[in-house]
Amino acid sequence: MSSLAGQWNYFLVIALMMIGFYAVIARGNMVKKMVGLTIFQTSVFMLYISMGKVANGTAPILTGEAQTLYANPLPHVLILTAIVVGVATTAVGYALIIRVYESYGTIEDDDLIKMIEAEENAEARDA
Amino acid sequence: MSGFLVNASLISLLTLIAILALRLHRLFAVVMLSGAFSLVAATLFVVLDAVDVAFTEAAVGAGISSILALATLSLVPAEEKPHSIAFVPAFLALATAAMLAIAVTDLPAFGDVNAPIHNHVAPEFIKGSADDIGIPNVVTSVLASYRGYDTLGETVVIFTAAIAVLLVLGGFTRPHHPKNKSPKSQSRITKRRKNGEGKNAG
Numbered sequence: 001m002s003s004l005a006g007q008w009n010y011f012l013v014i015a016l017m018m019i020g021f022y023a024v025i026a027r028g029n030m031v032k033k034m035v036g037l038t039i040f041q042t043s044v045f046m047l048y049i050s051m052g053k054v055a056n057g058t059a060p061i062l063t064g065e066a067q068t069l070y071a072n073p074l075p076h077v078l079i080l081t082a083i084v085v086g087v088a089t090t091a092v093g094y095a096l097i098i099r100v101y102e103s104y105g106t107i108e109d110d111d112l113i114k115m116i117e118a119e120e121n122a123e124a125r126d127a
Numbered sequence: 128m129s130g131f132l133v134n135a136s137l138i139s140l141l142t143l144i145a146i147l148a149l150r151l152h153r154l155f156a157v158v159m160l161s162g163a164f165s166l167v168a169a170t171l172f173v174v175l176d177a178v179d180v181a182f183t184e185a186a187v188g189a190g191i192s193s194i195l196a197l198a199t200l201s202l203v204p205a206e207e208k209p210h211s212i213a214f215v216p217a218f219l220a221l222a223t224a225a226m227l228a229i230a231v232t233d234l235p236a237f238g239d240v241n242a243p244i245h246n247h248v249a250p251e252f253i254k255g256s257a258d259d260i261g262i263p264n265v266v267t268s269v270l271a272s273y274r275g276y277d278t279l280g281e282t283v284v285i286f287t288a289a290i291a292v293l294l295v296l297g298g299f300t301r302p303h304h305p306k307n308k309s310p311k312s313q314s315r316i317t318k319r320r321k322n323g324e325g326k327n328a329g
Binding site for chain 2: 006007008009010011012013014015016017018019020021022023025026027028029031032034035036038039042045046049050051052053054055057058059060061062069070071072073074075076077078079080081083084085086087088089090091092094095096097098099101107108111
């Protein structure tokens, strides 16, 4: 039990992560999917940052005193990079959504699948 | 113990925001909630001693992401079709949560000083930052010097993403800007597609 109590932060973050995951795979609206992806992504960042935390430590900015405990700077650096890369991929996702809407007039998954199937059936009839 | 209370209440607030964002159908509200989610996450990062991550999350996650989402919403419908609970995805999410929970029990305890992650290269980064590079902020010295190639790769990814966005949206050479397109002409395009006029493209 004591080992479980030591990991409470990770369990809470996992719950959060799964809300984002559900939004990505269950919702048909593409903007909603992107928001779910952002939530998922930020929760993963929280998991990493939690690992870098040191109890009674401080932010990794040198104080000049020898005995200060610092949080681990390495996850912070990796996540800084990941946040910026995440926004870049999000931008591409939104651009694709706009493009899909221009071509098909909808951003709902199921409507889109119906339209593509109807198009394919029409092509098969013509051929 | 106070650390537990602060973290748990912040994560509960995040959970509340995430559930609301999942349930609301007006996409403008959903995008705003996603911005709020990023801001509360930034607060959590400050509590977890990651100040550099916190201000990047606040500026990039809450700022730029929201702007991108709002720009998209100005071009696409801002209302979601109502959906009922999807059982297969819900089951998948629960199963993944169970697997992750089992995996997490193998991790060292939260905040443990003796965890392997704190005894590998991190002490050398902290020691070397003052001697080798001479800046007090260790995150900056790791980002720009010890792991400078990561940052170079990040820049390449952003550049690629910018090119991809320009190509997908047609850049400066797009024949018809969607802003000038009235709903009437939009429906005409859709109708034309339905009639199979677009098939010579494929």
